[in-house]
Amino acid sequence: MSYKKLSLKAAIILMAAIMLPWQTLEAREQMRISRVGISQAIPYSYDVVGMVGDSLALFDFEVTNSSVTIKRGFVTPDAVVTPLQTIHTFTAPPDWETINGYPLYRTFKDGKLYSAFIAGDHSLVLITGEQGTSQHVFNHPGINMDFQPAYLIVNDLFGWCAHFNYPGGGPVKIYRIDLTTDTLQLFHEHPTTHYSGYSFYELADGYFLMTTYGFNDLPDLLVQGSQIVHSYPDGWWPYMDFYLMSSTAPVTDQLSYIGISDGLDRNQSWFMLAWVEDNDLITAGIPNSNPNPYSYGYIGSFVPYSSLSFSSVYGIGTSYPPDQRELNTFKNWQLNSGILEDIGGFPNLSAYPGAQSLFRLDDRFAVAISQVDQGPHSFCLIDYIDQTVRAYSYQVCYFGYTLHSDDHFYLIGYDGRVHCFALEMGSPNSDEQIPPANLELSAYPNPFRGSCSIEINCAKAGPAKLSVYNLRGQLVQTLHQELLTSGSHSIQWDASAHPSGVYFLRLEQGKEIITRKVLRLN
16 A cells, blocks of 8 residues: 555554544545456355455365365456466375365465365375465374364464374374474373364464363363463353354454354354453353343454454344344444443444444554445445544445455455455545644553553643543543643553543643543453
């Protein structure tokens, strides 16, 4: 793009002001969304999708008894679908057994395709990036490997796999996959007499949750790096005896999202936030106002503001009956004393019901997509600097998911076609020009615990007063009451003597008054 990335401090300050009224110093370049085109229906099958440059990459695997071939096609920014082309082929040595035709593992993350295959006592890991494909071969006689999520490649350095135990087969074992030496290193084992194994789930902040499946007679493990930091006994989840972990996803740098199913006919589900405190996994439920006992609250498409606050798509689903699902909305959330609270504020997307997707483009911009009753999709471009939401409307079929680069994003439709959109920066129109503000006020971090830094920007010098009020409108403290010179100023507020809760900063200079909301945590 044609603009520079924000500094980390500037990004923090801007994100701290997300719940506050919009003011800006000057008219800035604006981003605009424009539809480039709609591709033809993709004429071939593919297993994995990802972004390579500004194009959507489609990966397929062709597996024979003795070889694995990776093929790749593209949907280009101008909505052209290119044919699949071979980008790598592995041929097994003569002493290998037949290669299983379905990948043991496959995913696209951090710009690379990670895939794994098994052939008897041998397994193969392929890592495909811009510079080609690296091969990692492992020999593991006697280890019964199972598919995702019992097999996980974390990055170019390591992963996890488990030995699935059959009755009389000895202990269940967990191995660390070392991709620097192409070896399996025994990490943990536990005796059992049942069909049992482990599955692996990535959590935020470098943690992994290793859960059992089959007969749940083994402890679940919380792992960081190469250390078990907590072991949980059978039945530790406060949901049901027969649960199945279904998924995890990062929300912020500290919060993770976990999905659980009971595995029964009605497939009752639970979704929660999880984080680690004192090497223990703590969870908080997703708010759910529906009295139906088979209903559940869920969130998705996370845009973080801080370690404990974020925006997301929010909805209420039901396992039974299925027709009571409620329309998705967009929400702003804050984890406060272990409870997930709707805090409102910017961006306010209440005018766009039927939330389907929300994703961050960079430090400044995010995109929200909604649709109601099969009508046109609303594309809301969120500007965190100017504190604005601009809406676009496009007729788009139902889509599965979105992928984006800095300059383009794609909606992959259920009909096999791909909708391509361009993101362009340019000068604002004359009617979008905004007069410079005389005063700016922000605080970071927000939310905060002991203290926060209050940033003031004055266009002109003059007497000024900075005060703090509580929710009842009572004066809590006066932080500044004297001349402010033109330019930037930073004032620290030590709030350790005040209880947790919402406070309002009030800055007065001449006839101008600005208020900002801040949240103090325990």
